[in-house]
Amino acid sequence: MNRQKLAFLLLPLLLTTPVFAGTVYVPYSGDVMLGGQHYQTMIWLSNDYPDILGLAETYFIPSFQDGTVRAEGDTGVENWLAPGATRVISSAGARGMLEIEASSEVYVQARLVPVGQEIANAQGVELPVISSDNVVPANTKVQLLGWERKNDGADAYSNFGLVNLGHDNANCLVDIYRGTGEVVLADVLLTFNPLSHNQFDNVLSLLGETEASEWRFGISCDQPTLPYLSIYYPSTGSITFIEGAASGKSELQRPLTGVSSEFDYISDLPIEGWGGIEVGPFLDSSGVEFHGVPQPVGGFKPIKINGVEYAKGVSWYPLWGHTPYMEFRLDGQYAVFTSVVRIDDHFFNHYEWAVVEESTGRWIRLERPSDGFRGSERSNPIRIGAAANYRIIGDGEVLYQSGEIYAYGEPEVIEIDVRGVDILRLQLNPDGTEQLNAPHRRGLTRARLVKRCSWHDMISFGDAKVFRAR
Numbered sequence: 001m002n003r004q005k006l007a008f009l010l011l012p013l014l015l016t017t018p019v020f021a022g023t024v025y026v027p028y029s030g031d032v033m034l035g036g037q038h039y040q041t042m043i044w045l046s047n048d049y050p051d052i053l054g055l056a057e058t059y060f061i062p063s064f065q066d067g068t069v070r071a072e073g074d075t076g077v078e079n080w081l082a083p084g085a086t087r088v089i090s091s092a093g094a095r096g097m098l099e100i101e102a103s104s105e106v107y108v109q110a111r112l113v114p115v116g117q118e119i120a121n122a123q124g125v126e127l128p129v130i131s132s133d134n135v136v137p138a139n140t141k142v143q144l145l146g147w148e149r150k151n152d153g154a155d156a157y158s159n160f161g162l163v164n165l166g167h168d169n170a171n172c173l174v175d176i177y178r179g180t181g182e183v184v185l186a187d188v189l190l191t192f193n194p195l196s197h198n199q200f201d202n203v204l205s206l207l208g209e210t211e212a213s214e215w216r217f218g219i220s221c222d223q224p225t226l227p228y229l230s231i232y233y234p235s236t237g238s239i240t241f242i243e244g245a246a247s248g249k250s251e252l253q254r255p256l257t258g259v260s261s262e263f264d265y266i267s268d269l270p271i272e273g274w275g276g277i278e279v280g281p282f283l284d285s286s287g288v289e290f291h292g293v294p295q296p297v298g299g300f301k302p303i304k305i306n307g308v309e310y311a312k313g314v315s316w317y318p319l320w321g322h323t324p325y326m327e328f329r330l331d332g333q334y335a336v337f338t339s340v341v342r343i344d345d346h347f348f349n350h351y352e353w354a355v356v357e358e359s360t361g362r363w364i365r366l367e368r369p370s371d372g373f374r375g376s377e378r379s380n381p382i383r384i385g386a387a388a389n390y391r392i393i394g395d396g397e398v399l400y401q402s403g404e405i406y407a408y409g410e411p412e413v414i415e416i417d418v419r420g421v422d423i424l425r426l427q428l429n430p431d432g433t434e435q436l437n438a439p440h441r442r443g444l445t446r447a448r449l450v451k452r453c454s455w456h457d458m459i460s461f462g463d464a465k466v467f468r469a470r
Helices: 377-379
Strands: 003-006 019-029 033-034 037-047 054-062 077-081 086-090 095-114 125-127 142-149 159-165 170-175 183-193 196-200 212-221 226-234 239-244 259-265 271-275 277-283 304-306 308-310 313-318 326-331 334-343 353-359 363-367 390-393 397-401 412-416 423-428 450-451 459-469
Touching: 019 037, 019 125, 019 196, 019 226, 033 226, 037 054, 077 086, 077 125, 095 142, 095 196, 095 450, 125 239, 125 390, 142 159, 142 239, 159 170, 159 212, 239 363, 259 277, 259 313, 271 277, 277 326, 304 459, 308 459, 397 412, 423 459
Parallel strands: none
Antiparallel strands: 003 239, 019 095, 033 037, 037 086, 037 095, 054 077, 054 095, 095 125, 142 212, 159 196, 159 226, 170 183, 170 212, 226 239, 259 459, 271 326, 277 313, 304 308, 313 459, 326 423, 334 412, 334 459, 353 363, 353 450, 390 397, 390 423
């Protein structure tokens, strides 16, 4: 939710201004009179290049009108910007939206500002510059939070706006709730013209409300849109502008409390035990490719994940059909375990597959074809046939279960809370059955291939370390 307030004595806003190459839209709220002060929408166009002209073609679309209907050849107004220059466009009392087709050197910013101030000192609340970055995709529900109406609108009233960026009618379902959760209206269908700006003033009065607070509107449209809420406070002369709030998954992580900056590498800690491992574990290296014919190849090499070498870490070959693991003693002294995890790079530069023929138990090595793979595999220059996955276990409790990991793509960067853990286990999960007759298994369609070879699935934990608890 983007929520900012404007009052007479606010300091000028210091806002990051976006730069665009392509088409953007700015909604005009029209002239606003609050507390004896007149406000209007103003747009700044700035050419950041010191030695070339910038171009921003503008076309005004009045509110509620179909912005796709235009006179033939009407592209609007050309705004040429001298090198390093800035141009200001005023709404001049209009309500609607401005279409801006900007070249890549042009920055765009919009604000609702008090009229009569010098431009350089103009205060204001930022208005959205709508682009593909902030538009709400079709069939995505957002919430407009914080609706209010006080003292029959003399102290506060709320306006609902929606910009339809689609070039067809937008059919929107709207749910309205009181702050207590009571449903006021459900599944109300509203239809908006193609490419249009639509604003409805003092909406809660239309619902017969004279006093209301913390209402919310849930909105979902079948076109890309930008719903918004503006709250005017006539008695104080301030304005709040609110864009839709969405829910979803965040990849950000909050810092763990009670963590010291002091750490130890896992490979330097006592190994409590290990099992189900064909060869290894290897500390601070990626081991050897011991199945080479006629003799071993490779030798001990630094752990290498996605082209990055790590001086410290652990790695090992799993044993086919088993659940290999390594255990390290922490004795409850540490707070967090971190590592970069993936199948090691080295073992996929030469051989792509190793499989077992079920009838004979014979090992078969498959070399990656020089012309790459066929079908969907072609986009993966380094590919293993099935995924590996692993668990981080502390004193018998699963602390983390990975998804599928391969020998290509980005590695996993993990940060696991291990406070109070005495024994930390790094464990690979059992192999799964291969898909038969995959298109890139050339010349082996007669063999029934059921398991992938363990020794080409070496997992490496690069830069694996544990941070001490405070």
